[in-house]
Amino acid sequence: MADFNILMVGGRRTGKTSVLASMLDSYQKRFAGHDIVLSSKVETSYILEDKILSLKNVFATHCFDDEFDPDIDASPNMGKVEYTFYMSIAGKSGSKYELRFTDIPGEWFVDDYKEHEMEVNQLFAECNIMIIAVDTPHLIEDENVSLGYGRFHDEFNRPAFFTNTIMDKFLVDQDAKFASDKMVLFMPLKCEKYMREGRSYIIPQAIEKGYANLIAHLKGDNFRGHCTIAVLPILTIGNFVFSRFGENESGEVVLHPTRRIPLKSLYTFPDQRSYKNGFAPEYCEQPLVYILAYILKMVRKANDSSQNGTWKERMKKLLSFFGILRMANDQQMVVALNSISSMMIKSKEKGFQIIQNAINL
Amino acid sequence: MSQIEFSVLMLGARRTGKSSVLASMLDNFQRVTSGCDVTLSAIGETVCRLQAKKDELMNVFNTKMYGDTWVVDALLDPNSAKIKYLFNMNVHGSDNEYKLVFTDIPGEDIASAKISDIAQDMIRSHVIIITVDTPHLMEEEGRFNEAFNKISTLNQLFTADNRLFSINKLILFVPLKCEKYYHEGRMKEVREAVKKEYDVIIKHLGNKNISSKVTMAITPILTMGDVVFSHFQKNDKGLVNVCLDGVEKYRPKYVHYTFRNKNPKFSPHFCEQPLIYTLSFLRKCVQ
Numbered sequence: 001m002a003d004f005n006i007l008m009v010g011g012r013r014t015g016k017t018s019v020l021a022s023m024l025d026s027y028q029k030r031f032a033g034h035d036i037v038l039s040s041k042v043e044t045s046y047i048l049e050d051k052i053l054s055l056k057n058v059f060a061t062h063c064f065d066d067e068f069d070p071d072i073d074a075s076p077n078m079g080k081v082e083y084t085f086y087m088s089i090a091g092k093s094g095s096k097y098e099l100r101f102t103d104i105p106g107e108w109f110v111d112d113y114k115e116h117e118m119e120v121n122q123l124f125a126e127c128n129i130m131i132i133a134v135d136t137p138h139l140i141e142d143e144n145v146s147l148g149y150g151r152f153h154d155e156f157n158r159p160a161f162f163t164n165t166i167m168d169k170f171l172v173d174q175d176a177k178f179a180s181d182k183m184v185l186f187m188p189l190k191c192e193k194y195m196r197e198g199r200s201y202i203i204p205q206a207i208e209k210g211y212a213n214l215i216a217h218l219k220g221d222n223f224r225g226h227c228t229i230a231v232l233p234i235l236t237i238g239n240f241v242f243s244r245f246g247e248n249e250s251g252e253v254v255l256h257p258t259r260r261i262p263l264k265s266l267y268t269f270p271d272q273r274s275y276k277n278g279f280a281p282e283y284c285e286q287p288l289v290y291i292l293a294y295i296l297k298m299v300r301k302a303n304d305s306s307q308n309g310t311w312k313e314r315m316k317k318l319l320s321f322f323g324i325l326r327m328a329n330d331q332q333m334v335v336a337l338n339s340i341s342s343m344m345i346k347s348k349e350k351g352f353q354i355i356q357n358a359i360n361l
Numbered sequence: 362m363s364q365i366e367f368s369v370l371m372l373g374a375r376r377t378g379k380s381s382v383l384a385s386m387l388d389n390f391q392r393v394t395s396g397c398d399v400t401l402s403a404i405g406e407t408v409c410r411l412q413a414k415k416d417e418l419m420n421v422f423n424t425k426m427y428g429d430t431w432v433v434d435a436l437l438d439p440n441s442a443k444i445k446y447l448f449n450m451n452v453h454g455s456d457n458e459y460k461l462v463f464t465d466i467p468g469e470d471i472a473s474a475k476i477s478d479i480a481q482d483m484i485r486s487h488v489i490i491i492t493v494d495t496p497h498l499m500e501e502e503g504r505f506n507e508a509f510n511k512i513s514t515l516n517q518l519f520t521a522d523n524r525l526f527s528i529n530k531l532i533l534f535v536p537l538k539c540e541k542y543y544h545e546g547r548m549k550e551v552r553e554a555v556k557k558e559y560d561v562i563i564k565h566l567g568n569k570n571i572s573s574k575v576t577m578a579i580t581p582i583l584t585m586g587d588v589v590f591s592h593f594q595k596n597d598k599g600l601v602n603v604c605l606d607g608v609e610k611y612r613p614k615y616v617h618y619t620f621r622n623k624n625p626k627f628s629p630h631f632c633e634q635p636l637i638y639t640l641s642f643l644r645k646c647v648q
Binding site: 021029032033035038039040042043046047048049050052053054056057059060061062063086087089090091092093096103120211248276278314 | 393472473474476477479480502504505507508511513514516517518520521522523524526527560561563564565567568570573574599600601603604610611
């Protein structure tokens with residue numbers, strides 16, 4: 001079992017694996033030379049590189065005045081996919097922790113739930129953090145005013161995946177039967193348009209409305225003190241913005257033949273200079289920075305509880321959070337984590353928002 | 362008398378020209394260091410392999426005309442298996458025998474499940490030579506550098522395992538095919554582009570916990586002398602033709618080269634420098 005487990009969920013073709021690749025790439029560039037090193041397991045590094053290249057290729061294969069559907073997730077994962085990242089102190093042997101990212105299709109929660117129930121339960125029991133990838137144009141565009149979010153959001157991002165029953169499995173330690181500390185990160189992707197227009201603030205507003213049932217459940221009495229919720233918007237490619245959904249001659253959005261979602265999402269380069277500047281993602285490192293900040297808080301909490309709890313409780317925590325307990329004795333790692341945590345972006349102007357702060361991030 | 366073996370790993374993407382540059386390196390080294398205290402001699406099959414590579418490079422001068430442009434990649438078949446090149450190194454006045462083993466990794470292994478073998482080879486190696494295809498680094502504002510030189514994967518190889526620093530190492534960044542930029546007086550740009558694009562590795566190796574165990578240098582090379590990069594072939598929309606699948610996915614499909622003068626000669630420059638750096642480093646290691 002990995003030291004830390006992160007579940008990535010979201011609608012089909014939201015580009016979860018691509019953004020995971022971008023997250024690691026951005027972290028490595030942003031914190032090059034830092035004591036805390038994150039790297040992918042070498043055996044899967046070329047798969048992640050291929051995802052980055054597919055994002056960069058948008059610029060290589062189109063002219064600056066093209067308007068097109070990038071379809072950057074042309075070969076979506078149909079089943080569960082796992083990626084392992086290692087966290088270590090540069091140059092120090094023995095100080096190595098495993099972060100396992102599991103990308104599961106949202107359909108496993110709903111349509112195929114019975115078939116995958118055992119596996120989903122196991123993943124939820126082991127999971128510390130859930131990242132919900134959101135396609136932002138589908139969340140925001142063509143707003144249904146009475147709902148406060150886009151009319152294609154429910155079908156594309158499928159917030160109905162997250163029923164109370166499912167989330168209880170995530171939030172409650174299945175063996176110990178108590179609410180355990182978890183973090184839910186909403187990760188709105190492809191936010192370039194709204195950032196450029198200076199309207200980033202509408203992103204967390206739309207998230208709160210588009211995922212109202214889920215957020216209300218996480219804010220409930222049982223979980224308020226145990227679940228941290230944040231919105232971390234991402235510029236997946238940079239210099240490449242949503243333009244419109246594909247329309248027919250009458251100006252109506254052309255829908256997918258079997259799903260009630262737009263058949264095409266058209267994007268464009270805002271101007272020649274942006275096109276020339278090319279691939280320039282922003283804030284992609286932030287989900288990893290938040291994850292490291294969460295780990296640091298849990299390590300500190302484990303240190304406190306090991307002094308206060310009974311022997312039986314301490315053993316239970318030792319077994320449940322092996323990575324956290326191991327790290328609690330790794331002072332160099334704790335110090336280095338502290339400096340990374342200070343790089344968390346919380347700016348509301350940029351669309352970042354901590355909705356519930358159970359661990360005082 | 363004892364025999365000491367040193368390992369040098371040639372790390373670079375498919376069709377960077379790693380084997381060819383090794384042939385040029387040895388050729389230049391023997392010319393530049395004749396009369397010096399250190400001599401290198403290829404052993405066994407290495408002699409034939411390097412001669413074959415040199416012949417392959419020379420052949421360009423026999424088959425092409427001034428004014429032509431051609432796709433170099435089509436002339437050079439990439440290696441599909443790991444090849445070891447063996448050399449005896451003799452140091453005047455020393456009783457010890459030194460053996461140098463250059464391991465040339467097939468470029469496609471970097472983009473496959475075989476990458477874990479490369480990670481193991483890196484741990485064992487005293488010197489790692491990262492070959493950089495300079496036209497892909499410099500042209501089109503470096504847009505194709507990642508696709509060709511596999512920077513992100515190299516980042517993982519250098520950061521994922523701290524055992525890499527269990528022995529002192531020399532890391533050489535060797536930009537190849539620098540002819541165009543050298544003759545245009547742009548070598549400073551090449552150096553800065555290497556520093557920018559390999560920033561993650563360079564800063565990681567410069568971390569305070571690692572820097573005392575690693576020596577790093579950039580040693581650019583003019584692989585053939587009078588052959589210069591011409592252009593990436595473009596389509597009628599003015600976009601570079603890109604491979605959309607296979608092991609060379611997202612790379613320019615046709616990379617054209619040309620002669621820079623009417624009497625072109627096989628005249629590599631600075632190719633001896635990676636070897637001189639390597640031997641200087643190894644001398645420090647045994648002192």
